[in-house]
Every structure is written in C-alpha cells, then in structure tokens.
Amino acid sequence: MSENPLQNYTEKDKYQIFDTEFMPHIDSMYNFAYRLTMDEDEAKDLVQDTYLKAFRFISSFQRGTNAKAWLFRILKNSFINDYRKKSKEPAKLDYQEVETFYNSDEADSDITIDLRVETVQDMIGDEIANALNSLAVDFKAVIILCDIEGFTYEEMAKILDIPIGTVRSRLHRARNLLKEKLKGYARSMGYKSE
C-alpha cells in the first residue's frame, strides 16, 4: 500500500493521526466515491471501507506526508476491487475499450470543438454533471482528481498506479471527450455554437 517503511505508532498515535490527518478529507473522499459509484449507499460503503483499511494499514502511512493522496489511492483500489466483484454493471468499466482508445490515432488527433466559453459558463450544474458522468470511469476519475481535487500529475500517478505520461495523455483525452459531451448537451439544449 505504500513504499514507506512501517511506522511504530502507539494506539494513541494511531487515533490522533486518524482524527487529525485522515478525517479532514472525508468530504472530498465521499464526493469522489459518489462520482465513481453514482450511488449514495455505495459511496458511503466505499468511504467507510476505505477508512477502515486506512486505520488497519496506518503503520504504512508516514505522519505528516500526503494523507489525502494516500487515502484516495486506497479508495480507488477499493473501488476497482469491489467493482470487479460486482456483475450488475460490467460495461461501466471496460479497460479494453479504454486502452484501445488510448492507442488509436483518434485519441491523438486535435479535436476541434465548436464550443463557446459563454455556453459553458451558462450551463447549469446538472448539465455539467451529466456530461462528466457519461464518461468512462477512468476518464471521469482523472478529471475529478485534477480539476476538482487539485492533485498534481505526480500525485495522480501514485493514486492511479500509472506513469505520469499516462496521466497527461489520459487527461488530454478525457477533456476532449468531455468537450464532445458538453457540445452535445449544448446542442440539445439549444445553446448557440460557433
């Protein structure tokens, strides 16, 4: 779970770290979990599971280091493991499809989007949320981590267990897909485009 050497914490230390370094991130954790699962009960279970794992493996965490990224990594791994166990929505996460897209010429092409700044600014939260939620979960995750949670590429690489170059290319493609979705919404809602 971490490259750090195991820490020798007392029980009191563990509770203190948990309360002062882990719990302050619960809002971000819950919102990330909700965006991944799109279900309030599943998000709640995922966050609870993540915090229980964080406490169990707290000796792998070095006090004062990046608790938020450490927690997000556990949450992401829990989501993938739990997701793979569930068969009800197998199409939600299709790595083959995602990786095929990464390796295609289409992915690197410069997508020209006739989307206006004013159109984006005029959109309401639901339209933005629908566009984001319609992306494959790998693409949605990088946008949330970068644009909403403000993680650096290096932190995202650790959270997602992928090289920084892949973070960069996945973000680029995720944003192009998001713009396509926003353009579709703009057109369907009657917004003007260029």
Add this chain to the structure above:
Amino acid sequence: MTTPVKKVSGIFSTREMATKQTCPNHAECMKVIQLILDGEASNEQLKHFNQNLDQCLPCMQKYNLERAIRETLRCKLEKKCVPHDLIANIKTKIDEVV
C-alpha cells in the same frame, strides 16, 4: 514564475488582442495550455506562452474555453454532504476491530 502565472490566469479578450487567425502548432500548443492550466508547465513553457498567446486567436480561444470548463466543473458540480451517520459508523467499526 509568479508573474507569468498571474498573467495567464485571466480570460483574454479574443477580439482586441489576437492577430494570428490560424495556429500551425495548435496540437502542441493545446498540450502546453493543459500543462499551464494544471499548474504543471515549466518556466520556459510559461514564458513562451505569455509571449505568444496574445498574438494567436485559436490558442487564445482554446485557453479561454479550457479555463472556463475547469471553473465550471469546480463551481457548478453539486457537492454532496457526507451522510450524518458515516463518521460515527466509521469510528464505531474501528473501535470494534481494535
């Protein structure tokens, strides 16, 4: 580094400033625009961007659009409140396993 970051943080007026109507390096510029907005650009990339952005209409438009999308995501996506019993449940479960 702080000065260039401040300079690129605003929405540019595309009508008043830009002179170039097409960008021969648009794909490459788009990659740099992403790096700048993500706070990951090098000083050299920032300097080059600041020196050239106001001369290139397509890059200025894309910069403004990318920036607007990020701001809209940050400001308009609904923030879910943590369920009131979640924190208590977590603490109870931890106490059970310790």
